[in-house]
Amino acid sequence: MAQDFTRTYAETRDASDTLAPYRGEFYLPTDGIYMDGNSLGLLSKRAEQTLLESLNDWKELGIDGWMSGRHPWFNLSEQLAALNAPLIGARAEEVMVTGSTTVNLHQLVASFFKPEGKRTKILADTLTFPSDIYALKSQLELRGLDPAEHLVQVSSPDGRYLKEEDIIAAMTDDIALIVLPTVLYRSGQILDMARLAKAAHERDILIGFDACHSVGAIPHAFHDWGVDFAYWCNYKHLNGGPGSVGGLFVHERHFGTTPGLAGWFGSRKDKQFDMDHTMTPADHAGAFQIGTPHVLSLAPQLGALEMFNEVGMDAIREKSLALTTYMTTLIDEVLAPYGFVIGSPRSETQRGAHLSLEHPEAARICKALKQHRVIPDFRAPNIIRLAPVALYNTFTDVYDVVMTLQTIMENKEYEAFENVREVVA
Numbered sequence: 001m002a003q004d005f006t007r008t009y010a011e012t013r014d015a016s017d018t019l020a021p022y023r024g025e026f027y028l029p030t031d032g033i034y035m036d037g038n039s040l041g042l043l044s045k046r047a048e049q050t051l052l053e054s055l056n057d058w059k060e061l062g063i064d065g066w067m068s069g070r071h072p073w074f075n076l077s078e079q080l081a082a083l084n085a086p087l088i089g090a091r092a093e094e095v096m097v098t099g100s101t102t103v104n105l106h107q108l109v110a111s112f113f114k115p116e117g118k119r120t121k122i123l124a125d126t127l128t129f130p131s132d133i134y135a136l137k138s139q140l141e142l143r144g145l146d147p148a149e150h151l152v153q154v155s156s157p158d159g160r161y162l163k164e165e166d167i168i169a170a171m172t173d174d175i176a177l178i179v180l181p182t183v184l185y186r187s188g189q190i191l192d193m194a195r196l197a198k199a200a201h202e203r204d205i206l207i208g209f210d211a212c213h214s215v216g217a218i219p220h221a222f223h224d225w226g227v228d229f230a231y232w233c234n235y236k237h238l239n240g241g242p243g244s245v246g247g248l249f250v251h252e253r254h255f256g257t258t259p260g261l262a263g264w265f266g267s268r269k270d271k272q273f274d275m276d277h278t279m280t281p282a283d284h285a286g287a288f289q290i291g292t293p294h295v296l297s298l299a300p301q302l303g304a305l306e307m308f309n310e311v312g313m314d315a316i317r318e319k320s321l322a323l324t325t326y327m328t329t330l331i332d333e334v335l336a337p338y339g340f341v342i343g344s345p346r347s348e349t350q351r352g353a354h355l356s357l358e359h360p361e362a363a364r365i366c367k368a369l370k371q372h373r374v375i376p377d378f379r380a381p382n383i384i385r386l387a388p389v390a391l392y393n394t395f396t397d398v399y400d401v402v403m404t405l406q407t408i409m410e411n412k413e414y415e416a417f418e419n420v421r422e423v424v425a
């Protein structure tokens, strides 16, 4: 069917959507449209069920929940690692579900940043998420290195995108480690991870990626690309719940590396309860765990990840691109006259799973959207992020959101609000 700009066209697309049945798996707002799954994914019935099962194990079994529960807590992190592995193109032993994004970055830099001789610097970029920069600076300071000199941040020519050639040009012989996002949190640009990993290794530099905005959104091949490490959160596209435990990947060639931040849950499991003061680390990515797993923040992931493995990343990516491409054409047609600029890649190979819509009145347009019960998020100073999620959003959702924006702009409804962000945006 040729695209037109009617709601009927969107309904026709929904009617032939093979992922449509998954929408019923989620608790969706009853009175609005959720477009913020890139910040906090929605609760599914399966995630709720596995959480309740673990809670019940605690209620009925107490300490025995570790070994005899419905989902024994002692192996839960490993079990979830096996469910995460296909999503990032890794072997199960290369993955661990543990910590949080920022904690895992600390762990991985503490383990893999080995300044030596002339190579004393970390290479990052100016568009990355602030927490990563705070962590990198503090890791440098812990080694007595001044971040002003030892943290190199590649800049962006336009404030939206990074150029791989600029990053490669910055891979000089004083760089020991590179940490970059897979998908930029504002523009949604995908970096060419395979190309960057190859270029880094040709120069004897280790490279790690922050995969928060790509896990569950696009396929990866971390193992085959030779990426040294990666880390991510499970609460955005993977729908693991607020503050859900994060993930890390360590390429198998680094198995045996001493964890920079050691703790007893990084032990070989059969040795852990020997209570020896000399640690025997696990011989896989599990070595990078630190302390007791946050069981109730892991349990929902069992249900949530099951769906990703059932559907597969290729089908998720296909629908996600169809949604963002459809949204792009609608925005061009309907919203361009109101001064909106799409600050996300037009090219499908470079586009992640959200669109960034720029407008000088973005903060108050977001407030007007929320009054219409449309949930976007806002990134200062001028970005509205909209994430139509493959598993639970529809083409009709996309149509309705764009038309709601048109109504807001046409009637200048945003003028009823102040153009400043909320505390949590």
Ligand SMILES: Cc1ncc(COP(=O)(O)O)c(C=O)c1O
Pocket: 100, 101, 102, 103, 129, 131, 132, 181, 185, 210, 212, 213, 233
């Ligand atoms: C790209 C990126 N990196 C790091 C973080 C920080 O994650 P956390 O607060 O879970 O450590 C976030 C989100 O908050 C993020 O989007």
Ligand SMILES: Nc1c(O)cccc1C(=O)C[C@H](N)C(=O)O
Pocket: 038, 039, 040, 129, 185, 424, 425
């Ligand atoms: N982690 C978050 C939180 O604790 C509160 C509100 C939002 C978040 C987010 O994850 C934001 C997200 N990292 C971003 O891309 O901006």
